[in-house]
Amino acid sequence: xxxxxRWFGPDDAITLKKIKQAGATGIVTSxxxxxxxxxxxxxxxxxxxxxxxSEGLTWEVIESIPVHNDIKTxxxxxxxxxxxxxxxxKNAAECGVYTICYNFMPVVDWTRTNLMYQLPNQSHALRFExxxxxxxxxxxxxxxxxxxxxxxxVVKKAENKxxxxxxxxRLELEKNIIAGLPxxxxxxxRDTIRGAIEQFIALGTEGFRENLRKFLQAVIPVAExxxxxxxxxxxxxxxxxxxxxxxxxTAEDAxxxxxxxxxxxxxxxxxxxxxxxxxxxxxxxxxxxxxERVYFVHLRNVTREADGSFYEADHLGGDNDMVGIVQAxxxxxxxxxxxxxxxxxxxxxxxxxHGHLLEDELNQPGVKPGYGYMGRMKGLAELRGVxxxxxxxxxxx
Numbered sequence: 001x002x003x004x005x006r007w008f009g010p011d012d013a014i015t016l017k018k019i020k021q022a023g024a025t026g027i028v029t030s031x032x033x034x035x036x037x038x039x040x041x042x043x044x045x046x047x048x049x050x051x052x053x054s055e056g057l058t059w060e061v062i063e064s065i066p067v068h069n070d071i072k073t074x075x076x077x078x079x080x081x082x083x084x085x086x087x088x089x090k091n092a093a094e095c096g097v098y099t100i101c102y103n104f105m106p107v108v109d110w111t112r113t114n115l116m117y118q119l120p121n122q123s124h125a126l127r128f129e130x131x132x133x134x135x136x137x138x139x140x141x142x143x144x145x146x147x148x149x150x151x152x153x154v155v156k157k158a159e160n161k162x163x164x165x166x167x168x169x170r171l172e173l174e175k176n177i178i179a180g181l182p183x184x185x186x187x188x189x190r191d192t193i194r195g196a197i198e199q200f201i202a203l204g205t206e207g208f209r210e211n212l213r214k215f216l217q218a219v220i221p222v223a224e225x226x227x228x229x230x231x232x233x234x235x236x237x238x239x240x241x242x243x244x245x246x247x248x249x250t251a252e253d254a255x256x257x258x259x260x261x262x263x264x265x266x267x268x269x270x271x272x273x274x275x276x277x278x279x280x281x282x283x284x285x286x287x288x289x290x291x292e293r294v295y296f297v298h299l300r301n302v303t304r305e306a307d308g309s310f311y312e313a314d315h316l317g318g319d320n321d322m323v324g325i326v327q328a329x330x331x332x333x334x335x336x337x338x339x340x341x342x343x344x345x346x347x348x349x350x351x352x353x354h355g356h357l358l359e360d361e362l363n364q365p366g367v368k369p370g371y372g373y374m375g376r377m378k379g380l381a382e383l384r385g386v387x388x389x390x391x392x393x394x395x396x397x
Contacts, residue, residue, distance in 0.1 A: 001297070001326075001329060001330070001333065001347055001348050001349070001350045001387055002025065002026050002060055002347050002348065002349040002350065003023060003024045003025055003026065003350065003351075003380060003384065004024055004025070004026035004027060004028045004060050004061060004349045004350065004351040005019045005022065005024040005026070005027060005028065005351055005352075005376070005380075006028045006029070006063065006351055006353070006371060006376075007019060007027050007028065007029045007052075008029065008032060008368070008371075009029060009030075009031075009032050009033070009048075010051070012366075013364070013365070013366030013367060013368075014371075014373045016051075016052065016055040016057060017055060018373060019055075019057065020055055020056060020057060022373070022376075022377045022380060023380060023381075023384065024057070024351075024380065025057060025058065026057065026058050026059070026060030026061070026349055027052050027057050027058065027059050027060060027061075028060060028061040028062075028063045028101075028349070028351055029048070029052075029059065029062070029063065030062055030063055030064055030065070030066075031044055031045070031048060036066045036067075036068050037068040037070070037081045037084060038084065039084045039087050039088055039091070040065065040087075040088035040091055040092060041091065042091045042094065042095055045091060045092055045095040045097065046095050049095060049096065049097065059096075059097050060097075060099060060349045061097075061099045061100070061101055061296050061349050061351075062092055062097055062099065062100045062101065063101040063233075063296075064100065064101050064102040064103065064233070065085065065088050065089065065092070065100055065102055066102065067085070067102055067103070067104060067215070068081045068085075069106075069107075069196065071085070071211075071215055072104060072106060072200070072208070072211055072212075072215075073199055073200065073203065073211065074211050074214070075199075082215065082218050082219065085219055086218065086219055086222045089219060089222055089223050089226070089228050089230070090222055090225075090226050090228075092228065093223070093226035093227055093228040094226060098227055098228050098229055099228075099229045099231065099295050099296055099349065100223070100228060100229065100230050100231070101231050101232075101233055101269045101296050102230065102231075102232060102233065103232065103233040103234075103235075103236075103248075104212050104215070104232060104247065104248060105235050105236070105246070105248075106196075106200040106208065106244045106245060106246075107188075107193065107196045107197055107200055107242065107244060108177070108178065108188075108193075108241060108242070108244075109236075110236035110274075111128065111133075111177060111236065111237065111241060112126045112127060112128050112176060112177075112369075113127065113128055113129045113132040113133050113136070113173060113176055113177060114126070114127040114128075114129060114132070114176065115176055115369035115370070116357070116369070117311050119311075119356065122359065123356040123357060123358050123359070123375070124356060124357040124362075125311050125312040125313070125354075125356050125357075126311065126312045126354055126369060126370045127309070127310070127311040127312070128237055128277075128308075128309055128310055128311070129309050130150075130154060130305075130307045130308045130309045131154060131157040131158050131161050131307070131309070132158075132161060132173060133177065133241070134146075134149075134150045134154050134155065134157075134158035135158040135159075135161045135162040135165070135173070136173050136174060136177055137149065137150075137242060138150075138155065138158055138159075138162075139158065139159070139162040140162070140170055140173070140174060140190075141174075141190060141193070141194065141242075143194065143197060143242060143243070145243060146242075146243070149240070149242075149243050151307075153307075154307060174190070178190075178193050193242075197242045197243070197244060200244050200245060201242075201243055201244060201245070203245060204245060205245040205246075205247065207245075208245040208247055209245075209247045209256065212247055212257070212260065213260040213261070216230075216257070216260050216261040216266060217260070217261050220261045220263045220265050220266045221263070221265075223263075223265040223266075224263050224264065224265035228265060229264075229265055229267055229295045230265055230266060230267060231267040231268050231269040231294070231295040231296045232248055232257055232267075232268060232269060233248070233269040233271055233274070233298075234248045234249060234253075234254075234268075234269070234271050234274040234275050235247075235248050235249045235274065236271065236273070236274040236277070237274070237277045237278075237308070237310070238250065238274055238275060238277055238278045238281070239277075239278065239308060249275075249278065250278070250280070250281060251281065251282075251285075251286050251289065254268060254286065254290055258290070258293055264293075266293070267293040267294065267295040267296075268290055268293055268294050268295070269294075269295070269296045269297070269298065270283075270286070270287060270290070270294045270296070270297045270298070270325075270329075271297075271298035271300075271353070272297070272298060272299055272300055272301065272320050272322070272325055273298060273300035273301065273302050273312065273320075273353060273354060274298070276301070276302050276304075276318075276319065276320040277302050277304060277308075277310050278304075279304055279319070283320055283321065283324075283325055284321055284324040284325055284327075284328050287325055287328035287329060287332070288328050288331075291328065291329070291331070291332035291335070292332070292335075294329070294332065294348060295348065295349075296348070296349050296350075297329060297348055297349070297350040297351075298350070298351060298353040299315060299322065299325070299326075299350050299351070299352055299353060299379075299383050300312060300315060300352065300353035300354045300379070301313040301314065301315055301316070301317055301318030301319070301320045301322060302318050302319060302320065303317070303318045303319055304319050312354045312356070312370065314356070314379075314382070315352060315355075315378075315379040315382045315383055316382050316383075316386065322383075322386060323386055323390065326383070326386050326387055326390050327390050327394075329348055329350070330387070330390055330391060330394060331394070332348070333347055333348060334394065350383070352376045352379035352380040352383055353370075353376075353379075354370040354371075355370065355371070355372055355374070355375025355376035355377070355378060355379045356372075356375040356378075357369070357370075357372045357375055358372065358374045358375055358378075360374060361373065361374055361375075
């Protein structure tokens with residue numbers, strides 16, 4: 001597997017030198033300065049690629065070329081936006097960056113309610129707390145029909161939670177949920193998010209899934225023609241938020257994505273943390289089923305709770321079978337090698353995702369929640385050990 005690292009560009013507090021010193025060889029990044037929907041121009045891609053390569057690293061994965069909301073709703077100038085997207089995919093591949101991670105989540109990107117959840121060892125993790133989210137949805141956002149989205153038990157807990165929140169705590173909760181997170185695409189105000197939510201709810205799950213299918217049928221042929229690999233990221237978390245449709249949350253959803261446009265260019269990002277936030281997703285089985293179409297991997301772990309809450313655990317802790325996942329991925333790499341497919345598909349880039357914030361980085365300027373240096377370096381080291389051990393066992397047997 002190719003060890004990669006999420007880098008937020010030249011302004012990232014974690015430099016390329018630090019990434020190289022952590023042992024990663026590949027970079028996962030985006031042209032964050034390009035507005036969503038605009039074309040990625042070749043000169044900008046080449047300049048970023050040369051900057052990465054000047055430090056002895058390779059730009060392995062684009063994460064992401066974001067999909068504009070008008071494409072997802074097929075409203076506004078969506079046809080031109082799709083043409084722009086096709087041009088960006090083509091330009092990226094022609095500049096030598098072939099793997100493109102993207103998501104099709106409505107309104108909100110990856111969502112957490114607490115960015116500084118303290119663990120027993122005093123480090124800090126990202127957390128999604130269902131009671132807190134319901135408190136925001138029902139009592140702060142006051143979305144129509146919000147109460148009906150939760151069980152009576154969660155509504156009661158949310159009511160008590162809201163009553164105990166100070167004005168400052170209410171604003172902090174709102175900021176965490178809708179103001180944009182690292183790697184997300186933009187932010188909302190309370191008024192603008194209501195309008196966006198209503199637009200997507202009106203589509204319904206099947207209407208939204210159909211819009212994804214149409215997007216794939218427009219973009220995937222272009223990707224295939226230039227050797228690019230599109231790999232959709234699952235919903236995070238993998239269940240409905242704000243009553244919104246979700247279409248990449250389960251194994252069945254993944255099958256529908258791949259069936260919507262059968263092509264080697266239409267693949268998956270196997271995010272263990274996202275799919276793994278649902279207890280009914282068997283991650284090892286999913287890796288085995290979709291292995292030939294897995295082009296990128298986020299290795300992170302979560303500890304789940306009965307009401308849907310979860311927090312980011314140690315990479316080798318939590319509820320996901322990380323060793324089993326790694327073994328299934330390495331088996332797929334071995335299959336590709338045995339079939340002579342490495343020049344087409346190659347080894348699988350993986351990155352340690354959402355590390356814990358450790359003591360030395362608390363209050364340091366520029367540190368992003370979930371994306372500190374030491375926590376991810378710790379996760380990378382743990383994962384590297386698993387990969388080495390499993391690889392050695394597979395060779396010996």
